[in-house]
Amino acid sequence: MSQNTLFPVFLKLENFNTLLVGGGNVGLEKLTALLVNNPLANVMVVADRYLEETEKLAKSSPNVVLTYRKFEFDDLNNKQLVILATDNFELHKEIKLKTTELGILTNVADTPALCDFYLGSIVRKGDLKIAISTNGKSPTLAKRMRQYLEEAIPDSMQSLLDNMKTFRDKLKGDFSTKLEVLNDLTSSMIEKEKKDN
Numbered sequence: 001m002s003q004n005t006l007f008p009v010f011l012k013l014e015n016f017n018t019l020l021v022g023g024g025n026v027g028l029e030k031l032t033a034l035l036v037n038n039p040l041a042n043v044m045v046v047a048d049r050y051l052e053e054t055e056k057l058a059k060s061s062p063n064v065v066l067t068y069r070k071f072e073f074d075d076l077n078n079k080q081l082v083i084l085a086t087d088n089f090e091l092h093k094e095i096k097l098k099t100t101e102l103g104i105l106t107n108v109a110d111t112p113a114l115c116d117f118y119l120g121s122i123v124r125k126g127d128l129k130i131a132i133s134t135n136g137k138s139p140t141l142a143k144r145m146r147q148y149l150e151e152a153i154p155d156s157m158q159s160l161l162d163n164m165k166t167f168r169d170k171l172k173g174d175f176s177t178k179l180e181v182l183n184d185l186t187s188s189m190i191e192k193e194k195k196d197n
């Protein structure tokens with residue numbers, strides 16, 4: 001079986017600066033992905049034209065700045081993450097060379113060979129978040145898996161998580177005792193879930 005060697009992480013986008021180049025359909029998709037996960041993400045967008053929907057989305061987010069002009073290399077200053085979403089492949093290649101030199105992690109939309117990281121398909125149920133990747137083989141299947149899991153996981157997951165947190169905060173004892181209690185509790189939940197289905 002082939003192996004997916006991608007290493008998943010969950011980034012705190014409010015802690016650093018992201019540059020998005022492109023404000024068309026693909027740019028809108030990427031901006032939506034960023035803001036749906038974190039409405040407070042710090043994002044500078046550079047594009048010489050924008051879809052109205054992109055402008056509307058940006059206006060509703062306090063830390064998004066739209067810049068109306070073509071990309072300039074100075075836009076990379078003080079950026080830790082870059083997403084390229086224009087219709088200009090040559091420009092993407094040029095920018096990627098520079099971001100590699102500067103050590104800035106870069107996603108080039110729809111161009112796996114130029115990406116340092118891929119965007120995942122994200123299941124969100126309150127505090128629970130599951131990232132899905134098909135190793136770039138089928139973004140459509142990733143989307144379908146997301147839809148399947150979104151339906152399969154009940155909305156009550158949030159209250160379960162809230163209760164777990166309350167219980168966890170109240171637990172006394174050393175680390176290994178806490179671990180044992182939490183493992184026992186969650187394993188009995190899974191057994192109950194299996195019986196109920």
Ligand SMILES: C[C@@]1(CC(=O)O)C2=NC(=C\c3[nH]c(c(CCC(=O)O)c3CC(=O)O)Cc3[nH]c(c(CC(=O)O)c3CCC(=O)O)/C=C3\N/C(=C\2)[C@@H](CCC(=O)O)[C@]3(C)CC(=O)O)/[C@H]1CCC(=O)O
Nearest residue numbers: 033109110112118119120121133134135136139140142143
């Ligand atoms: C998950 C998601 C996240 C997001 O983008 O936010 C995402 N693509 C999504 C949708 C989607 N993208 C495309 C279609 C059209 C149908 C199809 O081709 O399947 C659909 C479906 C649709 O829109 O319905 C076109 C496409 N995408 C890539 C290529 C190039 C290639 O494969 O070579 C082409 C062909 C372009 C062309 O033909 O020109 C490449 C990538 N797309 C990835 C992520 C990364 C791999 C993720 C993984 O490991 O699975 C990777 C490698 C890089 C990246 O872009 O980060 C998001 C679903 C969000 C959701 O709804 O849950």
Ligand SMILES: NC(=O)c1ccc[n+]([C@@H]2O[C@H](COP(=O)([O-])OP(=O)(O)OC[C@H]3O[C@@H](n4cnc5c(N)ncnc54)[C@H](O)[C@@H]3O)[C@@H](O)[C@H]2O)c1
Nearest residue numbers: 022023024025026027046047048049050070071086087088
């Ligand atoms: N639309 C889709 O869903 C889709 C799907 C798969 C692939 N693609 C491909 O992805 C690419 C982008 O598609 P799109 O629909 O977002 O295109 P688009 O024409 O809607 O948007 C292109 C964006 O790139 C910006 N741009 C171009 N040159 C720039 C520069 N030098 N500096 C800054 N910004 C610049 C434009 O201002 C615009 O905002 C195309 O090559 C398209 O073929 C699109």
